[in-house]
Amino acid sequence: MLRGLTTVSFRAADLDAAKRWYAELLGIDPYFERPGYAEFRLGDHQHELGVIDSRYAPGGAPAGPGSGPGGAIVYWHVDDVQAVFAKLLSMGAKEYEAPVERGPGFVTASVVDPFGNVLGVMYNAHYLEVLDVGRAVGGGA
Known part of the structure; x- marks a missing residue:
């Protein structure tokens, strides 16, 4: 069954801006990056926060600012x-x-x-x- 949090993923139409924003908030740079994706490790248990380019969102997912929070x-x-x-x-x-x-x-x-x-x-x-x-x-x- 569910054993623990592995990665929380957020989407952003402007991945570079999102990486900079989260790097500033967290005080760290992403530890892992691929085209269209960046990942930060944070907290007491080194959980992962992933930021994904919005174009990889599944169909029907909110499209970002202006479409309401998702x-x-x-x-x-x-x-x-x-x-x-x-x-x-x-x-x-x-x-x-x-x-x-x-x-x-x-x-x-x-x-x-x-x-x-x-x-x-x-x-x-x-x-x-x-x-x-x-x-x-x-x-x-």
Whole structure:
């Protein structure tokens, strides 16, 4: 069955602009590139964020800015939702959902990046608990 997140893929009509935007946001360059595709490794578990040229989108997929946001919302854990949300807006992303406290230890927000993808950020107490357990079992992360 489902064993873990491997790659989250976003599409962009201007792949070069998307690579630059995500490189600036993440503070790293793509670690893997092919024509029409770039991939970043990030976070505590080195998950992959792929950016794909929109022309490779399956039929019927949203075409990017102006066609409405598309895809599922994937939330990436961050330590400060308000600060990251503000940074995303300052970089040209548009508010999709302002920060909302979902309960003790859970805050979510999401934006639409300049390429039409929904990017979610979340402070998630369970994520931190699982990370701490992994560090205790594995001796570090």
